[in-house]
Amino acid sequence: MEAVNKKVFVSEIMLDINNPRFGRKLNKSQEELQEFLLVKSTELLVSMQCGLVWVNKIVLAPIEDLSVKERGAFGLIPQGKKYVVVEGNTRVACLLHKSMMKEARKKIPVIVLEKSDGENDNLYLMGRKRMQSIANVMIVKDWDELPKAKQLYDSYKLAKVIDKTKAENIIFKELGDDIGIPLAKVKNNVFKYLFYKELVDNGNEILEDDFKYLEIFEQSNNVRNLFGYATERGEFEWSNIDEDMSENQIEQVENKKELLYLIPKMIKVAKNESISSKTFRNILKKYKPRDLEDILEKFKEICKDTQDEDYTHDSFEVRLDSEGNNEEKKCKEYNISIESFKRTLKNFPVNQDYSKNFEKDLLEIDQLINKILRCFRL
Numbered sequence: 001m002e003a004v005n006k007k008v009f010v011s012e013i014m015l016d017i018n019n020p021r022f023g024r025k026l027n028k029s030q031e032e033l034q035e036f037l038l039v040k041s042t043e044l045l046v047s048m049q050c051g052l053v054w055v056n057k058i059v060l061a062p063i064e065d066l067s068v069k070e071r072g073a074f075g076l077i078p079q080g081k082k083y084v085v086v087e088g089n090t091r092v093a094c095l096l097h098k099s100m101m102k103e104a105r106k107k108i109p110v111i112v113l114e115k116s117d118g119e120n121d122n123l124y125l126m127g128r129k130r131m132q133s134i135a136n137v138m139i140v141k142d143w144d145e146l147p148k149a150k151q152l153y154d155s156y157k158l159a160k161v162i163d164k165t166k167a168e169n170i171i172f173k174e175l176g177d178d179i180g181i182p183l184a185k186v187k188n189n190v191f192k193y194l195f196y197k198e199l200v201d202n203g204n205e206i207l208e209d210d211f212k213y214l215e216i217f218e219q220s221n222n223v224r225n226l227f228g229y230a231t232e233r234g235e236f237e238w239s240n241i242d243e244d245m246s247e248n249q250i251e252q253v254e255n256k257k258e259l260l261y262l263i264p265k266m267i268k269v270a271k272n273e274s275i276s277s278k279t280f281r282n283i284l285k286k287y288k289p290r291d292l293e294d295i296l297e298k299f300k301e302i303c304k305d306t307q308d309e310d311y312t313h314d315s316f317e318v319r320l321d322s323e324g325n326n327e328e329k330k331c332k333e334y335n336i337s338i339e340s341f342k343r344t345l346k347n348f349p350v351n352q353d354y355s356k357n358f359e360k361d362l363l364e365i366d367q368l369i370n371k372i373l374r375c376f377r378l
Contacts, residue, residue, distance in 0.1 A: 001127040002114045007107035010095045012082040013060060017073055017271055020132075020147035020154070030078075031217075037093035058088030059082055059111045061128060067121035068318070086128050122162050129155045133179040146211045149193040156190045160234075169235070188218035195260070198236055204264045212277040213267045216284050226289045227263075228256035255296055262299045269306055269316045283320050295320070 059330045060083035195217045
């Protein structure tokens with residue numbers, strides 16, 4: 001791949017429909033992608049309307065250099081389009097805005113990444129992804145966590161295609177070295193996105209803001225195995241069912257699949273109960289593959305409980321946290337609450353006229369306390 005400085009017309013440029021920032025908007029038109037980018041870029045548009053300074057050039061790739069698969073993602077390519085954006089989609093979207101039509105008739109300075117003689121499609125794509133990663137993953141820019149993870153996942157999958165014999169950790173290290181981030185960060189993002197993709201590809205919706213809850217899948221092979229990922233094969237167990245498997249083995253695989261596909265519901269429950277992604281991770285990481293039947297049953301019970309009118313908004317932690325730890329935690333919480341309540345009553349302003357406004361509340365509290373004490377005497 002060679003980087004060449006050129007000047008091209010904005011009208012010759014297409015937005016990159018495969019860019020990780022667009023997430024699952026792959027069926028959107030160029031106009032819809034432009035509108036999506038402009039929603040978050042009004043300040044940049046105003047700045048560009050005031051005057052253009054080409055310090056950081058837009059990076060493009062010739063459409064004719066793309067693989068057949070990549071060109072196919074664009075559908076029918078409009079007449080006159082010669083380049084697709086590698087880096088600078090937002091700036092191109094601004095330049096295509098109707099208020100910038102004067103600038104659109106001028107040539108702008110860009111960097112064009114041209115395919116070298118003899119370079120295959122995968123190596124050319126890997127080179128372009130490396131440049132995107134340096135700009136948007138290593139450097140804190142305008143990409144959120146989900147598109148950053150997708151970028152690393154796509155690079156990882158592509159590296160596996162280029163060299164099928166290369167060990168997983170070597171790929172993680174090389175990707176990290178390429179863009180200047182630790183191996184662990186690459187690995188964590190790849191696995192988190194891998195589980196996200198499996199869920200959304202099978203109709204299980206996860207909001208982009210909830211992506212952080214999938215950190216449970218980042219570090220532990222035990223947890224990934226519990227939820228059906230076969231690390232040694234690099235795929236989910238249900239992706240390739242062996243004909244020689246016994247009925248019990250097949251049932252176990254199906255149970256793991258069901259467990260994973262319940263995760264989006266568990267995330268909703270956790271959010272309703274104000275459980276953070278860190279607490280969510282810490283509770284679930286205690287479970288091992290041998291606990292499959294136990295945790296699956298608990299997941300199902302929680303789904304059922306949260307639909308009842310008597311749902312108390314503590315179902316997730318009560319059911320899934322270890323009983324001893326949970327009782328101890330609840331005891332501490334009640335102790336803090338009761339001590340606070342006692343201090344409030346000791347300092348009650350009985351000599352103030354407004355204290356009479358609380359007479360009804362105090363009588364109700366008295367009745368509740370007596371009711372609890374009667375239960376103790378049974």
